[in-house]
Amino acid sequence: xxxxxxxxxxxxxxxxxxxxxxxxxxxxxxxxxxxxxxxxxxxxxxxxxxxxxxxxxxxxxxxxxxxxxxxxxxxxxxxxxxxxxxxxxxxxxxxxxxxxxxxxxxxxxxxxxxxxxxxxxxxxxxxxxxxxxxxxxxxxxxxxxxxxxxxxxxxxxxxxxxxxxxxxxxxxxxxxxxxxxxxxxxx
Ligand code: PRP
Numbered sequence: 001x002x003x004x005x006x007x008x009x010x011x012x013x014x015x016x017x018x019x020x021x022x023x024x025x026x027x028x029x030x031x032x033x034x035x036x037x038x039x040x041x042x043x044x045x046x047x048x049x050x051x052x053x054x055x056x057x058x059x060x061x062x063x064x065x066x067x068x069x070x071x072x073x074x075x076x077x078x079x080x081x082x083x084x085x086x087x088x089x090x091x092x093x094x095x096x097x098x099x100x101x102x103x104x105x106x107x108x109x110x111x112x113x114x115x116x117x118x119x120x121x122x123x124x125x126x127x128x129x130x131x132x133x134x135x136x137x138x139x140x141x142x143x144x145x146x147x148x149x150x151x152x153x154x155x156x157x158x159x160x161x162x163x164x165x166x167x168x169x170x171x172x173x174x175x176x177x178x179x180x181x182x183x184x185x186x187x
Contacts, residue, residue, distance in 0.1 A: 011183050013172050018183035027168060030157035034137055035066035037155050046071045047105045053078040053095055055111035058169035059139040075099040081118045091121045102130035110138040111169040116151025
């Protein structure tokens, strides 16, 4: 349930309190700024946007509609990344890639880059499949948590310290992805 306190929205979810951190207006500004950069960089190209489910679907919908003069194609994947028994990272495709990426300029769309493991492995995978270039657009980025330098996003909506956030695609045990703002957990 959403409450209003001094015009700031708050949420109670599973016993935790959250305060509104990025309003829909602030999010829209971030999305516009990212869209402007991508539109400039891909003006004469035909990039393939690879949207990482589930969290990125909200950001991707807004971002792709805000692009100008970019002839783009979009596809979706869902992955789970981990380090297995071997020394190489494992990338499990829950929803596999259905597009040929050979000779394509790829832009991965994420809701958040945390440790960077997912992006690190996904980038290596897409390059292995022959992508010409692989860049990353993420609504949120936690620079303090980054463990893989090559996973630093090329386009970032907003940087965040190591706090738990929900809304605008980000979930709490599968719920609240549909919130129109991003909420931060209250200490
Ligand atoms: C989240 C997020 C990224 C990943 C980031 O996905 O959407 O894909 O974690 O973490 P990392 O940088 O440490 O790899 P999650 O597995 O929670 O799935 P979801 O998108 O379905 O919520």
